[in-house]
Structures are given as C-alpha cells and as structure tokens.
Amino acid sequence: MSQTRVRFAPSPTGYLHVGGARTALFNWLFARKTNGVFVLRIEDTDTLRNDEAMVRGILEGMEWLGLNYDEGPFFQSDNYAHHRAAALQLLESGNAYRDFTPKAERDDATIKQRVAEAAKQERPVNPYRALSRAESDARAAAGEPFVIRFKVPNEGKTQFVDEVFGEQERDFKDIEDLVLLRSDGHPLYNLSVVCDDIEMGITHVIRGQDHLSNTHKQVLLYQALGKPVPKFAHLPLIMAPDKGKLSKRKHGEIVSITTYRDAGFIPDAFLNFLALLGWSPDSTTHGDQEIFSRAELTDIFSLSGIHKANAVFNFTQGDARNWTDQKALWMNAEYIKTIPMETLLPFVKTELQQSSLWRDDYEGEQRAWFEQVLTLLRERARTLKDFTNHGRPYFVGDISFEFDEAAVKKNLQKDPALKDLLPQLATAFAALEDFTHDSIEALLRRIAEERGVKVGLLTNATRTALTGQSVGPGLFSVVEVIGKDRTVARLNHAVQMVA
RNA sequence: GGCGCGUUGGUGUAACUGGUUAACACGCCGCCCUCUCAAGGCGGAGAGCACGGGUUCGAGUCCCGUACGCGCUACCA
Numbered sequence: 203m204s205q206t207r208v209r210f211a212p213s214p215t216g217y218l219h220v221g222g223a224r225t226a227l228f229n230w231l232f233a234r235k236t237n238g239v240f241v242l243r244i245e246d247t248d249t250l251r252n253d254e255a256m257v258r259g260i261l262e263g264m265e266w267l268g269l270n271y272d273e274g275p276f277f278q279s280d281n282y283a284h285h286r287a288a289a290l291q292l293l294e295s296g297n298a299y300r301d302f303t304p305k306a307e308r309d310d311a312t313i314k315q316r317v318a319e320a321a322k323q324e325r326p327v328n329p330y331r332a333l334s335r336a337e338s339d340a341r342a343a344a345g346e347p348f349v350i351r352f353k354v355p356n357e358g359k360t361q362f363v364d365e366v367f368g369e370q371e372r373d374f375k376d377i378e379d380l381v382l383l384r385s386d387g388h389p390l391y392n393l394s395v396v397c398d399d400i401e402m403g404i405t406h407v408i409r410g411q412d413h414l415s416n417t418h419k420q421v422l423l424y425q426a427l428g429k430p431v432p433k434f435a436h437l438p439l440i441m442a443p444d445k446g447k448l449s450k451r452k453h454g455e456i457v458s459i460t461t462y463r464d465a466g467f468i469p470d471a472f473l474n475f476l477a478l479l480g481w482s483p484d485s486t487t488h489g490d491q492e493i494f495s496r497a498e499l500t501d502i503f504s505l506s507g508i509h510k511a512n513a514v515f516n517f518t519q520g521d522a523r524n525w526t527d528q529k530a531l532w533m534n535a536e537y538i539k540t541i542p543m544e545t546l547l548p549f550v551k552t553e554l555q556q557s558s559l560w561r562d563d564y565e566g567e568q569r570a571w572f573e574q575v576l577t578l579l580r581e582r583a584r585t586l587k588d589f590t591n592h593g594r595p596y597f598v599g600d601i602s603f604e605f606d607e608a609a610v611k612k613n614l615q616k617d618p619a620l621k622d623l624l625p626q627l628a629t630a631f632a633a634l635e636d637f638t639h640d641s642i643e644a645l646l647r648r649i650a651e652e653r654g655v656k657v658g659l660l661t662n663a664t665r666t667a668l669t670g671q672s673v674g675p676g677l678f679s680v681v682e683v684i685g686k687d688r689t690v691a692r693l694n695h696a697v698q699m700v701a
Numbered sequence: 702g703g704c705g706c707g708u709u710g711g712u713g714u715a716a717c718u719g720g721u722u723a724a725c726a727c728g729c730c731g732c733c734c735u736c737u738c739a740a741g742g743c744g745g746a747g748a749g750c751a752c753g754g755g756u757u758c759g760a761g762u763c764c765c766g767u768a769c770g771c772g773c774u775a776c777c778a
C-alpha cells in the first residue's frame with residue numbers, strides 16, 4: 203500500500219485558530235500514526251488576505267504545538283498556472299463551459315444575506331451551458347469576458363463515503379454549476395484545492411465539517427479530471443459556549459493559539475486537551491484515561507474515534523481566573539505538576555528570563571535549590587506564569603515583590619503582639635544552625651508555645667512577611683528555601699507594617 | 702428557502718453486535734488532611750439519554766416524525 207499523505211491547509215488569517223490547530227493536530231497525528239507525510243499548504247487564493255505577516259501567526263502556532271510538517275509550506279497562489287490549465291482541460295473535455303453573463307455587482311458586507319435570498323429562487327438553467335463550442339470560442343476570441351463553469355450533470359446523484367460521517371449522497375440538481383475560473387482568470391477555491399491535492403498526492407483529506415457539503419463538488423472535479431478520489435474525514439466544529447461560531451472578533455485572543463503560549467501553557471498539555479475535543483480513544487483499551495503524551499496519542503489515534511457532534515469550547519468571558527476552558531487549565535496544571543523536572547525546567551527558565559528573574563547558577567551551583575523551589579511552586583501552579591507571579595518572592599534578593607493588601611491586613615496587622623514577635627522570630631532564625639524544614643518548624647512551635655500564641659499566627663505572619671501573600675506552600679518549606687538571610691531581613695522589614 | 706449534518710448531566714466524553722440503579726473527567730458542594738491556599742483522599746448534588754410515536758419481552762442504542770442547533774448554498778476560502 204502506498205504511503206499516506208495528508209495536509210493542513212489554513213488560509214492566512216494572521217493567527218492559528220483553536221479549531222484550525224485541532225485540524226492540524228489530527229492531520230499530524232494521522233500522518234505520524236501511519237508513517238505518512240504531513241504537508242502544510244497555505245490557501246492564499248483570496249488575494250485580499252495574502253500577506254506574509256498573516257502567515258507568520260499560523261507558523262508560530264504550529265511551531266509552538268510542535269506540529270512539524272514534512273513538506274511545505276506551499277502557497278496555493280504559486281499554483282495558479284496549474285489551476286488554470288486544469289480549468290482549460292475541463293473546458294476542452296466538455297466538462298466545463300464559458301459563461302458570458304456579465305459580472306454581477308457584489309457587496310461583501312451583505313454577501314451572506316444576498317446569497318441566501320438569491321438561493322430561495324429557483325435557479326434558472328444557464329443559457330451558456332448549451333452554447334456551441336464554435337460560438338463560445340468566437341466570443342472569447344473577440345475579447346468578451348467570461349467565467350468558466352463546471353457542467354454538473356442534470357440527472358442523477360453523486361456520493362462518497364466520509365470516514366467520519368459515513369455515506370454522503372446528493373442530487374445533481376442541488377449542486378450549481380460552480381465557477382472554476384473568474385472572469386479575470388483567477389482560479390476559485392474548489393478548483394484549487396482539488397488541483398493541489400492531486401498534485402501533492404494527498405490520500406486523506408482531513409478538515410473541518412464546514413467543507414462537507416462542498417466535497418460533492420470536489421468529487422465531481424476529481425472524476426472529470428480523471429483522477430482517483432482521496433478519502434475524506436470531516437471533523438466536527440469547535441463552537442463557542444452559546445454554540446455559535448468561535449471567532450476572534452467576538453471572543454478575542456482566546457481563539458488564538460499563541461495566546462496559550464503567552465499565557466504559560468505547556469504545549470503538550472494544550473495538545474492533549476485539543477485531542478480530546480471531538481475525538482476519544484478506543485474505550486476498550488484506554489477507558490478512562492485522559493492524560494496522553496504526544497507519543498501515546500500518535501500511537502492510539504484513529505479516525506474511527508472522531509465523533510460527529512460539534513464540541514463546545516467552554517469558557518466564561520470576563521472571568522480573569524478562568525479565562526479559558528477550565529478543563530484546559532486543569533490539564534495544564536496537571537502537566538506542570540507531573541512532568542519530569544528536567545522537562546519542566548526549560549519552560550520555567552524561559553518564563554523567568556522574560557521577567558528578568560533568571561540567574562545562570564540556577565542551572566549550576568544553585569540547581570538543587572532551584573529544583574527545590576520548583577517542587578514547591580509547581581504543586582499549585584496553573585500556568586507557567588505562576589512561577590513569576592506567585593514565585594517572584596523566591597527569586598528576588600530584596601523585597602521587590604508585591605505585598606497583597608488583604609494579606610498584610612489579615613496576617614500582619616491583625617495582632618499587635620506581632621510587633622515584638624516578629625523581631626524575636628528574626629533573632630531566633632538568625633541563630634538557627636540547622637536551617638532546614640524540621641528545625642524551622644520546631645523553632646516556630648517552640649516560640650508559639652513560649653509566648654502562648656497559636657502557631658498559625660506566627661506561620662501566617664511569616665508567610666506574608668516573606669512572600670507578601672496569604673497563601674502558598676507549607677510555611678516551613680518556604681522559610682527553608684528563602685534562606686536564613688532573606689528570612690531575617692524580611693521579618694525585620696515586616697515589623698514596620700504591623701499597625 | 703433548498704440541501705446536508707448533528708442532538709447523552711453546565712462542559713468534554715463513555716456505554717461491545719438493544720438487556721441490571723447510564724460510566725469517567727473538568728467544574729460545583731461537603732468532609733478529611735492542615736500553618737494558609739492548592740494538591741491529595743473520601744463522599745455528594747447534577748442527565749433517565751432533545752421531544753413524540755413506533756418495533757421489541759426489553760431501546761440512549763433500530764425505524765418514522767417534530768423541534769432545535771450547526772454547516773453549505775459567492776466571479777470567499
């Protein structure tokens with residue numbers, strides 16, 4: 203059997219949409235699973251949005267997700283000549299005809315509506331369909347403008363089997379004579395995809411369900427061109443919570459893949475989440491499993507696991523903490539706390555570098571200490587950003603981190619006794635030989651008992667003094683990694699904040 | 702309007718060729734753990750499978766109809 207060849211064919215919109223990313227992922231998985239070839243082709247047939255900057259966003263998104271392609275990127279516009287040749291071939295073989303109807307006025311703003319209205323009326327038979335070849339040639343030679351239309355048979359129906367949606371059938375009478383070539387000679391989408399897919403030897407067309415209906419037209423084109431029809435697998439769409447279209451205009455940056463990169467997602471985590479949107483593994487072998495490594499996914503991926511109903515990308519607009527699908531957020535947290543330390547480290551390094559918190563000895567002298575801090579922080583991190591937000595106090599030498607107002611009020615200003623408890627703690631810590639978790643705990647508990655206060659008063663006050671926060675890792679561990687010098691300094695500094 | 706596709710808790714999904722109280726994950730609630738917050742452990746609420754018919758001893762699973770949603774219907778892709 204010949205090698206499978208699939209392609210991802212986005213139009214250059216300036217960013218990679220989550221839906222597009224999932225389409226790319228499924229193509230990539232299928233290619234890897236079948237030892238096939240994954241091709242990237244930019245569908246820039248629409249001259250209005252043909253710009254190199256528009257392509258960069260797509261490439262960036264794919265690179266971040268690690269969806270490497272074996273061939274491309276190819277640009278559909280580079281193949282215009284071939285598309286035109288194909289249209290001419292179809293004209294020659296009698297499968298297409300010249301339509302001399304004058305170009306209709308178009309208004310892009312209301313195009314959808316006008317199309318819908320126009321479609322309500324019975325479509326008249328195109329008079330040029332029956333024009334003799336001689337007259338057609340003569341009028342063309344005389345310079346009269348025309349489009350080339352495909353001649354859809356009058357009687358009968360066409361069908362194909364979709365790998366996801368099953369058998370598809372459509373009457374020829376429900377398919378219009380589609381335009382192949384515009385009057386300016388520009389090839390149109392349906393012709394271009396077919397030509398390119400033929401030329402690139404695509405064996406499986408895996409794409410969004412929005413192309414399902416048009417597939418019939420394309421099948422007709424393959425047949426008229428005398429080429430084998432590839433297999434098709436259409437993917438359910440990813441919708442907004444209101445089941446409407448998920449769009450950048452309406453939903454903002456949440457739809458763009460690079461947003462997740464910039465928000466501190468681990469690529470494999472997002473990939474994992476995306477894979478489960480519209481696909482599920484064979485339940486007899488992977489019943490309740492949800493966490494899949496990239497390797498596992500490529501191993502178990504199958505078109506038969508794709509389902510038909512649209513999926514909802516669930517999020518609440520305006521919720522800062524849950525700004526995107528909560529399951530995606532959960533999965534990212536899951537990855538952050540369970541992936542091997544050596545896998546996590548480079549991600550955190552990049553994150554710290556971007557906040558100017560990185561120091562090279564975190565990879566050298568301080569490596570053990572650094573890992574110790576990460577072990578504490580990763581436990582409650584949801585994104586990589588948490589390493590620089592909540593993590594900041596651990597990496598700065600001074601006190602250039604934020605003191606949460608509520609935390610100060612609650613943990614430092616609640617009890618005036620802290621006015622001298624804090625200095626006492628500082629002194630005690632300064633004298634502590636074995637500055638490790640257990641000794642620190644013993645010391646704190648001893649002082650609490652001596653002074654007749656709750657341990658919580660001391661730990662909470664210390665936490666806020668050292669990190670500016672009211673929440674965080676176990677306090678004795680925090681004190682240990684912050685170290686003696688910074689602990690003493692921060693405790694003494696915090697005294698001023700006690701009311 | 703026409704044509705096509707779809708419909709299992711709030712969300713993502715499971716339920717072999719129809720057969721016990723519809724399962725798992727996220728989220729939500731409670732309890733435990735505890736120096737805080739998470740995590741973790743334990744438990745709970747939440748769908749009777751869009752609705753209505755039918756076939757059958759028995760249907761989420763098969764058939765028909767309705768509703769709703771989505772897609773396509775362009776000299777866009």
